Amino acid sequence: MRYISTRGAAPELDFDDVLLAGLAQDGGLYLPESWPRFSAEEIRTLQDLSYAEIATRVVEPFMAGSVALPEIGTLLREAYAGFDHSAVAPLKQLDKRTWLMELFHGPTLAFKDFALQAVGRLFDKVLTARGRCITIVGATSGDTGSAAIEACRDRDRIEIFILHPKGRVSEVQRRQMTTVTSGNVHNIAIEGTFDDCQDLVKAMFNDMSFREEVQLSAVNSINWARILVQIAYYFHAATALGAPDRKVAFAVPTGNFGNVYAGYGARQMGLPIERLIVGSNRNDILTRFFDSGAMTLAPVHPTLSPSMDIQVSSNFERLLFDLCGRDGEAVTKTLARLRQDGSFEVAPAQLEQARALFAAARLDDEETLAEVTRLQHETGELIDPHSAIGIAAARAKAGDLDAPVVALATAHPAKFPDAVEQATGRRTALPARLADLYEREERMSVLPNDYTAVTAHIRETKGVRGAA
Numbered sequence: 001m002r003y004i005s006t007r008g009a010a011p012e013l014d015f016d017d018v019l020l021a022g023l024a025q026d027g028g029l030y031l032p033e034s035w036p037r038f039s040a041e042e043i044r045t046l047q048d049l050s051y052a053e054i055a056t057r058v059v060e061p062f063m064a065g066s067v068a069l070p071e072i073g074t075l076l077r078e079a080y081a082g083f084d085h086s087a088v089a090p091l092k093q094l095d096k097r098t099w100l101m102e103l104f105h106g107p108t109l110a111f112k113d114f115a116l117q118a119v120g121r122l123f124d125k126v127l128t129a130r131g132r133c134i135t136i137v138g139a140t141s142g143d144t145g146s147a148a149i150e151a152c153r154d155r156d157r158i159e160i161f162i163l164h165p166k167g168r169v170s171e172v173q174r175r176q177m178t179t180v181t182s183g184n185v186h187n188i189a190i191e192g193t194f195d196d197c198q199d200l201v202k203a204m205f206n207d208m209s210f211r212e213e214v215q216l217s218a219v220n221s222i223n224w225a226r227i228l229v230q231i232a233y234y235f236h237a238a239t240a241l242g243a244p245d246r247k248v249a250f251a252v253p254t255g256n257f258g259n260v261y262a263g264y265g266a267r268q269m270g271l272p273i274e275r276l277i278v279g280s281n282r283n284d285i286l287t288r289f290f291d292s293g294a295m296t297l298a299p300v301h302p303t304l305s306p307s308m309d310i311q312v313s314s315n316f317e318r319l320l321f322d323l324c325g326r327d328g329e330a331v332t333k334t335l336a337r338l339r340q341d342g343s344f345e346v347a348p349a350q351l352e353q354a355r356a357l358f359a360a361a362r363l364d365d366e367e368t369l370a371e372v373t374r375l376q377h378e379t380g381e382l383i384d385p386h387s388a389i390g391i392a393a394a395r396a397k398a399g400d401l402d403a404p405v406v407a408l409a410t411a412h413p414a415k416f417p418d419a420v421e422q423a424t425g426r427r428t429a430l431p432a433r434l435a436d437l438y439e440r441e442e443r444m445s446v447l448p449n450d451y452t453a454v455t456a457h458i459r460e461t462k463g464v465r466g467a468a
């Protein structure tokens with residue numbers, strides 16, 4: 001399987017190189033040259049398989065030529081063995097036609113574990129085969145940092161440094177990162193904002209000599225392997241509800257457009273998905289796009305669903321590539337317009353093409369809390385604010401369909417206890433394995449928002465362990 005860049009000016013790579021590269025050299029995102037398709041009969045055979053087996057069938061055709069391919073079944077079984085629920089991604093019925101797919105039973109209680117638990121292991125395999133070691137550096141405002149740390153802890157060929165803004169992430173989120181005591185895990189609290197953290201990481205990637213010296217790498221959500229692994233749960237849910245003989249719709253609380261784009265991938269592979277419904281919070285750049293065809297930047301507002309507080313959805317570029325007839329030059333021009341003018345608009349035919357599959361709805365904080373309250377009254381379920389936005393979007397945008405709608409629950413309610421309590425008067429307990437999270441010892445370095453100080457710290461810390 002060969003991969004091409006959405007901007008059309010980077011070398012074609014195979015799976016392993018795409019995994020390690022993350023971003024393409026021309027600034028674009030990698031995509032398979034063509035999508036493998038499953039026949040109805042092939043989809044039907046998935047109905048009887050376990051979650052890890054379905055995931056194996058889904059990812060195999062994309063990994064042709066990878067050193068990890070012969071062991072991918074074992075690798076995925078191990079990736080999901082530590083999840084708290086034997087179904088891995090259990091489905092729960094909310095009303096006659098709406099189902100909840102719980103994607104929060106992994107080690108850090110958010111859906112990002114699905115991708116990162118697999119990607120950490122894939123990195124290990126490929127690095128071992130190549131005799132290489134890397135340093136992963138990332139900035140986090142919440143869920144990504146802990147999921148990446150859990151995925152990379154104790155891996156011999158990876159040192160991982162996660163920067164978070166000091167005092168600006170929730171206590172659960174901070175403790176999920178800082179209480180991991182593995183020698184290759186390093187938390188840095190930056191005296192600054194999330195944007196400062198992100199700017200420091202970007203500067204490291206632009207610093208060619210530092211990049212080379214520490215073999216810098218990333219596991220952010222534009223990495224193709226993360227998207228690929230997420231395609232599996234769309235097949236898992238749809239086949240459980242009767243696909244390929246019954247159509248299904250999905251509703252997805254969306255930030256960077258990675259999760260819902262995996263649903264688009266499932267449809268490209270032949271899964272009968274009738275509609276993909278995007279849920280946004282007040283940061284509604286995507287909802288405005290699907291309503292109007294114009295993508296216009298706006299300032300980011302903090303909300304009760306912080307993992308969706310974004311200005312630009314980076315993975316949207318992958319959909320744009322198809323809307324532009326897979327013309328990399330057109331994508332490059334369109335995105336340059338967004339950078340220069342803060343806005344671009346697609347042609348009516350392109351908007352029509354997007355709206356044939358996608359719909360979108362937006363909820364502010366008040367509406368989000370009202371949805372959490374409603375769900376508790378009507379179903380007894382405590383739902384986190386992100387997931388509530390997906391469920392409300394499903395109700396708003398699937399009324400005319402005669403297909404079941406699966407709403408993706410992206411975080412455990414115990415991860416956002418204050419919002420859930422505000423809406424329902426109840427707090428959810430953390431799962432037993434995290435029950436002592438508030439007593440565990442924390443380990444982190446506090447550093448100023450200063451490039452020289454942070455890179456010096458990474459060199460020194462990495463050197464100590466690297467020499468051992």
Ligand SMILES: *Cc1c(COP(=O)(O)O)cnc(C)c1O
Nearest residue numbers: 143255256257258259307410411
């Ligand atoms: C990351 C995240 C999202 C957004 O997912 P995208 O793939 O960025 O669209 C939604 N909900 C939760 C809880 C998250 O952690």
